[in-house]
Amino acid sequence: MAAMHDETVYKDPDAFWPERFLPPENAQDSSRFAFGFGRRVCPGEGVAQATLLCMVVRVLAVFNIAKARDEYGKDVEPALLWSSGLTSPPHQFKCKIVTRSPEAMKLVEEARDG
Ligand code: HEM
Structure with a gap:
């Protein structure tokens, strides 16, 4: 949680402001933290991210x-x-x-x- 609320990376980290991930802000994408690190990193991240994108796009369409x-x-x-x-x-x-x-x-x- 602390890493995802780092004020040096995320301006006003508690605000609901998804535009922070778009240009010109481009704050670091914290969704990658959820998949772990190093040698134990989740090998399914690509499948999970692609599946989520498909689901969100289908709903918004x-x-x-x-x-x-x-x-x-x-x-x-x-x-x-x-x-x-x-x-x-x-x-x-x-x-x-x-x-x-x-x-x-x-x-x-x-x-x-x-
Ligand atoms: C939103 C979806 C997912 C999240 C948040 C997630 C997250 C994680 C996390 C945190 C770990 C443990 C990393 C560690 O031990 O440090 C892990 C391990 C693993 N994940 Fe995922 N995962 C997701 C989806 C998937 C999918 C779709 C697959 C397979 C298609 C998958 C396969 C695996 C496997 C095999 C491991 C064990 C890796 C190892 O210990 O060598 N995961 N995942």
Whole structure:
């Protein structure tokens, strides 16, 4: 955790700011730490990274993911709360996930029904 919150590498390390990994910031990609180091490094990293990329791309191709709205139609800001443990997923938060188009809906149904 400390390595992934090193302020000399990551400006404002606790802020949710994924753009830090894009130019011009280009902070170090901390996802590699998860695969270990040296002679015991995970040999499946390539498979895992490629599988994750495919999964994320498939989701983004068919869904719009946005903040939830309250009863007045205002965006609900998710609280940035994380659980701690071996991995550190965010606490549950509401959001709005909608298919991008009727064609996207058809793709989702096809994937669901095999
Ligand atoms: C997000 C997915 C994955 C993560 C976070 C991950 C992480 C790790 C970590 C931390 C280690 C231990 C390194 C150590 O002992 O210091 C490891 C070992 C290993 N991983 Fe993965 N791994 C992932 C996916 C995979 C996949 C997809 C495969 C195979 C296709 C795989 C195969 C292995 C093997 C065989 C070892 C033992 C290496 C050895 O001790 O020689 N892993 N992995």
